[in-house]
Amino acid sequence: MAATFWLDGHWTDEAPRLTGPADHSFWQSSVIFDGARAIAGLAPDLDLHCRRAIASAHAMALKPGIAAEEIERLAIEGIRRFPRDAVLYIKPVFYAAGGMISADSATTAFVLHIFEAPLPGAGGFSATLSPLRRPAPEMAPTDAKAACLYPNSDRATREANGRGFDHAVMRDPWDNIAEFAFANLMLVKGGRVLTPAANGTFLAGITRRRVMALLNEAGTEAVEAKLTAQDLHDADEIFSCGNYGKVVACTRFEDRQLNAGPVFTEARRRYFAWAEGSRVN
Amino acid sequence: MAATFWLDGHWTDEAPRLTGPADHSFWQSSVIFDGARAIAGLAPDLDLHCRRAIASAHAMALKPGIAAEEIERLAIEGIRRFPRDAVLYIKPVFYAAGGMISADSATTAFVLHIFEAPLPGAGGFSATLSPLRRPAPEMAPTDAKAACLYPNSDRATREANGRGFDHAVMRDPWDNIAEFAFANLMLVKGGRVLTPAANGTFLAGITRRRVMALLNEAGTEAVEAKLTAQDLHDADEIFSCGNYGKVVACTRFEDRQLNAGPVFTEARRRYFAWAEGSRVN
Numbered sequence: 001m002a003a004t005f006w007l008d009g010h011w012t013d014e015a016p017r018l019t020g021p022a023d024h025s026f027w028q029s030s031v032i033f034d035g036a037r038a039i040a041g042l043a044p045d046l047d048l049h050c051r052r053a054i055a056s057a058h059a060m061a062l063k064p065g066i067a068a069e070e071i072e073r074l075a076i077e078g079i080r081r082f083p084r085d086a087v088l089y090i091k092p093v094f095y096a097a098g099g100m101i102s103a104d105s106a107t108t109a110f111v112l113h114i115f116e117a118p119l120p121g122a123g124g125f126s127a128t129l130s131p132l133r134r135p136a137p138e139m140a141p142t143d144a145k146a147a148c149l150y151p152n153s154d155r156a157t158r159e160a161n162g163r164g165f166d167h168a169v170m171r172d173p174w175d176n177i178a179e180f181a182f183a184n185l186m187l188v189k190g191g192r193v194l195t196p197a198a199n200g201t202f203l204a205g206i207t208r209r210r211v212m213a214l215l216n217e218a219g220t221e222a223v224e225a226k227l228t229a230q231d232l233h234d235a236d237e238i239f240s241c242g243n244y245g246k247v248v249a250c251t252r253f254e255d256r257q258l259n260a261g262p263v264f265t266e267a268r269r270r271y272f273a274w275a276e277g278s279r280v281n
Numbered sequence: 282m283a284a285t286f287w288l289d290g291h292w293t294d295e296a297p298r299l300t301g302p303a304d305h306s307f308w309q310s311s312v313i314f315d316g317a318r319a320i321a322g323l324a325p326d327l328d329l330h331c332r333r334a335i336a337s338a339h340a341m342a343l344k345p346g347i348a349a350e351e352i353e354r355l356a357i358e359g360i361r362r363f364p365r366d367a368v369l370y371i372k373p374v375f376y377a378a379g380g381m382i383s384a385d386s387a388t389t390a391f392v393l394h395i396f397e398a399p400l401p402g403a404g405g406f407s408a409t410l411s412p413l414r415r416p417a418p419e420m421a422p423t424d425a426k427a428a429c430l431y432p433n434s435d436r437a438t439r440e441a442n443g444r445g446f447d448h449a450v451m452r453d454p455w456d457n458i459a460e461f462a463f464a465n466l467m468l469v470k471g472g473r474v475l476t477p478a479a480n481g482t483f484l485a486g487i488t489r490r491r492v493m494a495l496l497n498e499a500g501t502e503a504v505e506a507k508l509t510a511q512d513l514h515d516a517d518e519i520f521s522c523g524n525y526g527k528v529v530a531c532t533r534f535e536d537r538q539l540n541a542g543p544v545f546t547e548a549r550r551r552y553f554a555w556a557e558g559s560r561v562n
Contacts, residue, residue: 015303021374021394022296028431029310093302102435113302132419139416147310148429
């Protein structure tokens with residue numbers, strides 16, 4: 001089974017077609033989602049991802065008709081529909097079916113999509129500073145994991161790919177480093193882990209917070225900071241934190257090779273060790 | 282008939298359901314659209330709207346499998362499916378069905394949606410300066426009429442509504458007036474018409490360009506300018522230009538009442554007089 005979907009009170013393994021051009025979400029992007037993972041039965045921070053889906057919906061003036069705890073319960077039910085060793089992406093989605101100019105929040109609908117998606121390998125992506133940026137909070141609903149934020153990340157990634165890099169590093173409007181186009185960013189300098197200070201221009205993620213906490217508990221200082229491109233040039237290590245790949249090493253920034261270093265290795269090891277406590281299947 | 286849809290080579294009057302959570306456009310907003318009008322058989326600038334749909338698709342790295350001329354031909358065919366006095370919104374849409382992180386441009390699909398939507402009346406909306414802004418071109422795909430740009434306009438409109446106003450005036454990142462949340466903006470000062478200079482932060486629309494040309498031909502100077510909120514406070518008249526409502530008067534800005542003045546009246550009259558030449562049904 002490649003995917004399963006929960007909607008309208010039942011599970012189906014056939015991809016449903018839910019919206020078309022007459023639906024607000026189809027052409028005006030009144031959609032939020034979240035992404036969690038199940039990795040051979042481990043579902044780290046699943047509760048937080050479900051709660052964030054609800055928070056994102058409210059931030060977009062959608063009205064979720066389901067509670068975070070119920071999404072979590074359904075996600076676990078869905079995970080158990082797959083083989084125990086399956087590696088899954090867990091995606092709750094809220095969208096507004098109705099509305100003409102404004103989304104009609106009363107038409108908010110929910111679907112849960114769970115599908116097989118292998119984890120990227122632990123190491124080795126290249127990255128470059130993007131000419132594209134994250135928007136300021138008054139220029140886009142940056143307080144939600146909103147569908148509408150993704151075309152610019154996609155555009156940044158295509159631009160980076162066109163110059164021979166795997167991933168794009170995006171700045172905020174004021175030239176601070178914000179994140180990778182699709183994951184949060186951490187760098188290591190002199191044994192300390194620094195990550196861009198959450199200033200509302202990017203989603204300061206659940207995996208980012210978890211990794212920071214695990215590092216700090218282990219005695220490796222991990223803190224927020226105002227970072228510039230120069231900090232990336234000067235970094236001893238760079239890695240990404242995000243739900244999709246969890247903790248992944250950046251092994252080239254611009255023309256400089258980097259190692260998958262000891263702090264990255266420790267962060268990744270500690271994350272997966274901690275995740276052992278999140279078994280649901 | 283309230284609506285008709287062209288897809289997969291045929292017309293249907295039933296709203297199609299085309300995408301679901303497994304489709305890239307559904308959860309990552311890889312969607313563009315355009316909006317034209319047919320007003321009792323008149324379809325002003327239909328050719329330009331169809332061409333812009335193609336341009337928007339390319340700007341979003343979608344690959345349209347249909348030419349602008351063919352969209353126009355289909356739109357006229359669709360208009361003729363309605364009564365001759367119908368007032369219609371004509372909406373071609375391109376979307377990427379496939380892709381995981383990046384949209385897969387090879388899966389670009391097309392649907393044309395035509396539906397009955399009355400024109401707003403000629404006069405009398407209130408407006409307020411929004412705390413929300415249009416993004417800079419590097420912060421969103423502002424060179425496309427992209428679905429992803431609309432949630433922030435929606436948010437701005439809700440915020441304005443919450444303070445008792447019909448519409449929001451949005452600034453660009455540098456404090457210049459950009460446009461209304463859902464239409465371009467013009468003001469009149471000392472007999473001249475001024476409209477925010479196209480600087481890539483908003484779609485400088487087809488109706489805007491048409492109205493400027495008609496005014497200039499008639500001897501009323503209509504030019505682009507760098508405008509601030511103060512210019513709105515000092516304006517003799519303010520009106521909107523956009524496809525949905527065409528030319529509509531703003532009769533209150535903040536706490537100041539404005540008249541649907543002589544330049545607005547002339548602009549609207551000339552637009553509809555010119556539109557008489559665009560009959561397709």
